[in-house]
Amino acid sequence: MARPTIADIADRAGVSKGAVSFALNGRPGVSDATRARILEIAEQMSWRPHSAARALGASRVDSVGLVIARPARTLGVEPFFAHLFSGLQSGLSAQSISLQLLIVEDTVAEIEVYRRWSSEHRVDGVILVDLTVRDPRVDALKALELPAVVVGGRGGKDALASVWADDRDAMLSIVEYLAALGHRRIAHVAGTPNFQHTQRRIKALRDAAPRLGLTDAPSLPTDFSDAEGAATTRKLLSQSVRPTAIIYDSDVMAVAGLGVAMEMGVSVPGDLSIVAFDDSILTQLMHPALTALSRDTFDFGRQAAEVLLEVIADPSAVINRRTADPVLTVRESTAPPSH
């Protein structure tokens, strides 16, 4: 028999469909002996529940969704998403819940996907990334009553659950390290300013500047692309008074910046120190290898999965979990300033 159903098992065991359902789901209603017999028969017939049938009856589909709103071109090189995805998967696999991934162009399309998923009952919940300052997705999800967890940003008061790392502390650890090396002119090639984490990093740097005696600490916004990262670096290094260190908001931009420095004959780390937010193979492949802030993105994903499952189980729960602080991995791209 190709694909046995619980009716087949019930026949074979000489019991009713209901009894089989009870037995297979580990709930009371059958004796231990009967349960064991049913389980054995099911095993022997290699029965597996039909996901659609279960979804229809139990009104949950054992599937969650992740939508990423970025052009595919820039996606590939960023290990962040691959690691996050693996972590999510690992956190979900225990309950054999599947993960749906969708890449879209922008937030409008993203919300449209949530709407569709919700009305088609395709997912039990979703994971949100790249939270912006007044993010329209939060309200949209609230309205849809679709369980959700924000990764890398705080959901806010009576808003969505979240799993976040402290971007402020992370930025401080970088700046303090550079200041301790003797740097006083530190520039920050930031990401898109409407991302919450970008804002928090900018503010952290601005706040720390006076205390650390930094004479100049500008944050320059970009769109996270390698092109703008390079252009901004070029501008910074063309000034009469150059920064002695640059902090980049992503590894891709840091690599692009390193290229510009080499091209302009600015030696790294001799004339310029470089630090990247986000670590990856990319930073390690470079010469010199880049000092970078390492986050355990995999664990991040796993925790997000856990929180999402809790929220799905109890939609009224508001969980804001803080993850382990990222650590600075010092490599070859940072040194005391030469002058």
Added chain:
Amino acid sequence: MARPTIADIADRAGVSKGAVSFALNGRPGVSDATRARILEIAEQMSWRPHSAARALGASRVDSVGLVIARPARTLGVEPFFAHLFSGLQSGLSAQSISLQLLIVEDTVAEIEVYRRWSSEHRVDGVILVDLTVRDPRVDALKALELPAVVVGGRGGKDALASVWADDRDAMLSIVEYLAALGHRRIAHVAGTPNFQHTQRRIKALRDAAPRLGLTDAPSLPTDFSDAEGAATTRKLLSQSVRPTAIIYDSDVMAVAGLGVAMEMGVSVPGDLSIVAFDDSILTQLMHPALTALSRDTFDFGRQAAEVLLEVIADPSAVINRRTADPVLTVRESTAPPSH
């Protein structure tokens, strides 16, 4: 009303559930007038089919799967998968079929996933990547009778459908280009030899060597990692008679190789030309930017999606579609040999 069902629509339109189903699926059984009325009401109530209900009734789930068997660590930087994924998605979105992604450790786990997906009816078909020489997945999928399409390798006689590019021609275009520049000692840092495409590249190089007058054309196997790419490069450049050009089977390895060359004081492209199979931001970020073989991976994905849908519609169909040939993008890492 929160989530209307076809019963609600039927009520409102004063017809039966069956009529509504016919109307919404564009099949005969209702008059044009009635159909229009039903469609309007459905639109107005913003009805969307419940995916599980439809799956149960129609015995298709409108979802296909992609399993990637690679450690997550190496996955992130390779834009190949992100682009392939986007392409697949784009090819599937027309029929609003969703795409399930799963990352696993090895092929054994991958087959296990297919088995589970099949028995739980979670997908209508799957896409296979990284085909090996005597790939156990092919037989497994045949046995499961799960529609599948192989990307980047030929399914083989009465085997699976496939979408493939000609790796042989690709390798030839690279070697001929290098030979035309004057190179005679060309090395090939290959991938895992049990991948079909790796084998085809190795064979193409070996076949072309005599014709092009290459004095030496070794193919050295690696595991595709940056570490082995670097180590192999180091070995090649430490020989008394060095190759004047190296072809790498992936962009990541090429970047690692470039790093080794710089470190050893071998100038690129002065003393050594470098070519990468697979193009990406990575190759463009380098200094010098790497000459690379560009494939339209997005289109690759889209075509794979099309073929898969055909195979799902008619499982007896055997389709082997050849895609556009990859083209060599010449950048700064290749030049005539200095001696």
Added chain:
DNA sequence: CTGAAGTGATAAACCGGTATAGCTCCTGCA
């Protein structure tokens, strides 16, 4: 004028599970 074929619709079965009401014993306690 009659019978056959076609059109437009309905009612009901069905897909494979889950949830629930109810039935039959058996046990324990008054």
Added chain:
DNA sequence: TGCAGGAGCTATACCGGTTTATCACTTCAG
């Protein structure tokens, strides 16, 4: 001895669609 209560199980409704059998009513050919 009688009865409440619980354990163990069955029968059945239900989830929201699709599919099939059937039927009433036209229309058209013979």
